[in-house]
Amino acid sequence: MRSQHSSGSSLRRKKREWTIPTINFPENERGEYPKFVIQIKSSWQKEIPVQYFIKGPGADEPPLGLFTIRKEDGSIYVHSPLDREQKDSYKLIAVAKDSDGKNVEQPVDIMIKVIDQNDNKPEFTSSTFYGYVAEGATPGTSFMNITATDKDQKDSLNGIIRYSILSQEPELPSRNMFTISSQTGLITVQSTGLDRELVNKYTLTIRAADLEGAGLFAEATAIITITDTNDNAPQFETKEVTVEVRENEIDYDVTSLSVTDKDEPNSPSWKANYSIVFGNERQQFAMETDLHNNGVLKLVKRLDYEKSKQHRVIIEVRNQIPLTSTMPLSSATVIINVLDVNEAPIFDPETKVDKKSENLPVGSTVTSCSAKDPDNAQDQIVRYRMGSDPAKWFEIESDTGIIKLVSKMDRESPYVENSIYTATILAYDDDDVVMLLLKKVVEPGIYEVPLKVTDSGKPQLSQVTGLQVQVCDCHDNGACKERIAAAAFGISSILAILGAILALLLLVLLLLLFVKRRRNVKKEPLLPEEDVRDNIYYYDEEGGGEEDQDYDLSQLHRGLDARPEVVRNDVAPLLLAPQYRPRPANPDEIGNFIDENLKTADNDPTAPPYDSLLVFDYEGGGSEAESLSSVNSSTNSDLDQDYDHLNDWGPRFKKLAEMYGGGEE
Numbered sequence: 001m002r003s004q005h006s007s008g009s010s011l012r013r014k015k016r017e018w019t020i021p022t023i024n025f026p027e028n029e030r031g032e033y034p035k036f037v038i039q040i041k042s043s044w045q046k047e048i049p050v051q052y053f054i055k056g057p058g059a060d061e062p063p064l065g066l067f068t069i070r071k072e073d074g075s076i077y078v079h080s081p082l083d084r085e086q087k088d089s090y091k092l093i094a095v096a097k098d099s100d101g102k103n104v105e106q107p108v109d110i111m112i113k114v115i116d117q118n119d120n121k122p123e124f125t126s127s128t129f130y131g132y133v134a135e136g137a138t139p140g141t142s143f144m145n146i147t148a149t150d151k152d153q154k155d156s157l158n159g160i161i162r163y164s165i166l167s168q169e170p171e172l173p174s175r176n177m178f179t180i181s182s183q184t185g186l187i188t189v190q191s192t193g194l195d196r197e198l199v200n201k202y203t204l205t206i207r208a209a210d211l212e213g214a215g216l217f218a219e220a221t222a223i224i225t226i227t228d229t230n231d232n233a234p235q236f237e238t239k240e241v242t243v244e245v246r247e248n249e250i251d252y253d254v255t256s257l258s259v260t261d262k263d264e265p266n267s268p269s270w271k272a273n274y275s276i277v278f279g280n281e282r283q284q285f286a287m288e289t290d291l292h293n294n295g296v297l298k299l300v301k302r303l304d305y306e307k308s309k310q311h312r313v314i315i316e317v318r319n320q321i322p323l324t325s326t327m328p329l330s331s332a333t334v335i336i337n338v339l340d341v342n343e344a345p346i347f348d349p350e351t352k353v354d355k356k357s358e359n360l361p362v363g364s365t366v367t368s369c370s371a372k373d374p375d376n377a378q379d380q381i382v383r384y385r386m387g388s389d390p391a392k393w394f395e396i397e398s399d400t401g402i403i404k405l406v407s408k409m410d411r412e413s414p415y416v417e418n419s420i421y422t423a424t425i426l427a428y429d430d431d432d433v434v435m436l437l438l439k440k441v442v443e444p445g446i447y448e449v450p451l452k453v454t455d456s457g458k459p460q461l462s463q464v465t466g467l468q469v470q471v472c473d474c475h476d477n478g479a480c481k482e483r484i485a486a487a488a489f490g491i492s493s494i495l496a497i498l499g500a501i502l503a504l505l506l507l508v509l510l511l512l513l514f515v516k517r518r519r520n521v522k523k524e525p526l527l528p529e530e531d532v533r534d535n536i537y538y539y540d541e542e543g544g545g546e547e548d549q550d551y552d553l554s555q556l557h558r559g560l561d562a563r564p565e566v567v568r569n570d571v572a573p574l575l576l577a578p579q580y581r582p583r584p585a586n587p588d589e590i591g592n593f594i595d596e597n598l599k600t601a602d603n604d605p606t607a608p609p610y611d612s613l614l615v616f617d618y619e620g621g622g623s624e625a626e627s628l629s630s631v632n633s634s635t636n637s638d639l640d641q642d643y644d645h646l647n648d649w650g651p652r653f654k655k656l657a658e659m660y661g662g663g664e665e
Contacts, residue, residue, distance in 0.1 A: 036076075037067070056090070120150055127221065146163060185208075196264070199226065275317075347425070371384070384398050
């Protein structure tokens with residue numbers, strides 16, 4: 001047996017057994033096909049005719065026809081180039097048979113191994129790789145990997161890949177800021193100077209080549225983002241600010257301080273925290289950070305001009321996270337000048353308790369009160385007046401604060417509780433009083449006066465409030481004189497009440513005249529008095545007595561009850577009855593209840609009388625009148641009927657004869 005890729009000598013069988021070594025055949029072999037691969041021979045070929053056959057993948061199994069054998073001499077051929085990346089070996093089975101088709105040798109395996117060629121270049125796992133490294137990273141800091149693969153044989157030069165950096169954009173602060181491991185593709189910081197504020201993104205061009213970097217190659221892009229660290233301290237734009245604040249203000253924004261920071265906006269390295277490091281010993285100020293990263297100095301406790309006319313506050317700013325290196329912090333100074341505001345006098349003490357007998361003579365001095373004006377810089381006079389004195393017992397001297405008794409005290413007064421009577425004294429200075437004067441005479445009473453109060457700030461703020469003012473006849477101490485109840489009404493109110501009384505009296509007189517006229521009208525009875533049955537009562541007035549309800553209703557039904565052969569035609573229509581409103585529990589709703597149900601009854605198609613022909617019977621047994629049922633079959637109108645015969649029917653039809661007969665009008 002010989003092969004194109006073996007030593008060329010024939011193989012001899014031993015003990016009538018044959019073996020074939022592995023055959024190496026290169027992939028992508030160029031030239032004309034079919035190409036000779038190997039020849040096999042049996043030792044029986046010299047003695048008898050022998051034919052050779054092969055089977056297996058590439059012969060009689062897919063891919064069919066890739067390998068064939070000459071039956072006469074055992075030469076095996078390949079008919080198209082082999083591709084190691086698709087199949088790296090083929091196992092064929094060779095058989096030698098005589099002319100009768102019997103095996104003259106045992107089947108033998110033929111192993112064909114496809115030899116790799118460098119026919120595939122490396123392929124990156126992604127066209128673009130993304131990495132992140134913090135600014136200020138030291139050389140040797142590794143942060144991302146580049147990977148590529150090669151379809152060629154891994155343990156051969158054809159599949160060994162090497163990596164390299166071809167270019168860096170931008171080349172700042174140097175052109176070799178990064179390096180890559182040629183074997184693993186690990187990218188590492190090579191030089192110092194990474195600064196996000198200088199360059200926040202780098203683009204590298206990476207090459208991967210086989211044959212240890214000297215063969216086929218591919219290229220990819222690596223984008224490196226420099227992440228922010230807190231390497232820049234925030235700086236105040238203004239180092240000193242002077243503002244003015246009125247004393248006694250609270251929850252007030254004194255000023256706003258802005259800062260700059262080169263770090264990434266809205267990151268913890270950029271966001272600012274403010275603190276007061278000097279001038280806040282009384283905890284009167286506080287710092288807040290607004291939505292725009294500015295520091296707002298707030299007033300949380302009232303300032304007192306008389307205690308301190310100026311405050312100096314030093315504010316320091318830092319980021320939410322510590323700085324990556326030691327550097328000085330920025331600070332700003334705020335000078336607050338306090339503006340004097342006229343303040344109300346202050347009583348000392350605020351509550352004063354005195355004991356006096358209820359028999360204290362009128363005109364006696366009860367006690368005295370003293371108040372001080374905190375506005376030391378203003379030369380003002382403190383004056384006094386009564387605030388609350390419900391029993392009107394006291395008056396106070398406006399200049400001295402001496403309280404005197406103007407009316408007798410009474411321990412049993414409803415204004416005294418547990419033997420204690422409470423009065424309120426007001427103190428004011430020259431600037432505290434606003435005089436409200438009457439421009440014209442008005443009726444006594446209580447009036448609501450809208451009062452607008454405006455401050456002197458910038459911008460000016462104002463508020464409108466209602467001030468209740470009582471107009472009355474006053475005592476010397478300013479208290480209202482007692483008035484009778486009728487005097488509490490004004491002239492217009494009294495005139496209105498008198499007019500209403502007169503209108504009511506006129507209405508009552510008209511109603512009495514109407515009732516009297518109705519009673520004088522006599523109604524002619526429908527039937528003569530002598531013809532009325534004993535169990536039916538007749539009244540010539542609008543109302544009757546209680547006894548008129550006691551009568552026999554069965555007499556009204558005797559006619560049809562006694563004649564069952566008469567059929568009524570007034571059958572209720574087969575319609576759905578409307579819903580009537582139930583009687584309300586509230587008596588005030590009775591009127592609405594009657595009106596609504598009256599409207600419902602007027603439009604109720606199921607309520608009698610029905611639009612049908614009725615059959616009438618005589619009024620009772622022994623009646624001289626005959627039946628009126630002839631109307632049932634009449635086709636003439638009322639004008640065509642002759643009612644003269646009603647005169648012959650007796651006294652009970654006298655009225656009908658007068659109404660419909662041809663007699664007297």
